[in-house]
Amino acid sequence: MIKYNKLVRDKIPDIIKNDGRTAAYYTLLEEEYRIELDKKLNEEVNEYQIDKNLEEMADILEVLYGICKARGFTVEELEAKRKEKALLRGNFDNRVFLEFAEDEYKTNDETGSTFF
Known part of the structure; x- marks a missing residue:
């Protein structure tokens, strides 16, 4: 007998x-479900x-969809937020690697996170 004690697909x-x-x-x-997700x-x-x-990658995406639903959002809302952020900040297509920036930076007032 193997003990798994983890969330698995339906x-x-x-x-x-x-x-x-x-x-x-x-x-x-x-x-419990949100914790296990x-x-x-x-x-x-x-x-x-x-x-x-x-x-x-597909497994990660499936779990993200599950987290989204478990937190009360739709997959469409997730995709809209992704697109919004891509428009405002870009995506990762140009392979930009930031080496450094000045010490002071602006934060996003809504989330408190940095812009990058």
Whole structure:
């Protein structure tokens, strides 16, 4: 028996059953779900860092979609925010690597984060 104790995709219990094996699982409460989604994001990013392949990128995106929904946003809102930020700050197409900037910088009043 292997203990996993982690969030898995919805069809995993059926896949295990169809393989002739048994599994114990349950449905998480909302707050537990959000916590486990955050853990899952870290897991998937770590897997991507090792493999650097399209499958791992797709897993990251699926978890991000789950986080978005669990936090009360739609995937469309997420994409709109991505586009808004791309228009305001650009994206990463030009491979710009910032070496340094003056010590004082402006922050985004709404989020408190820096502009980069």
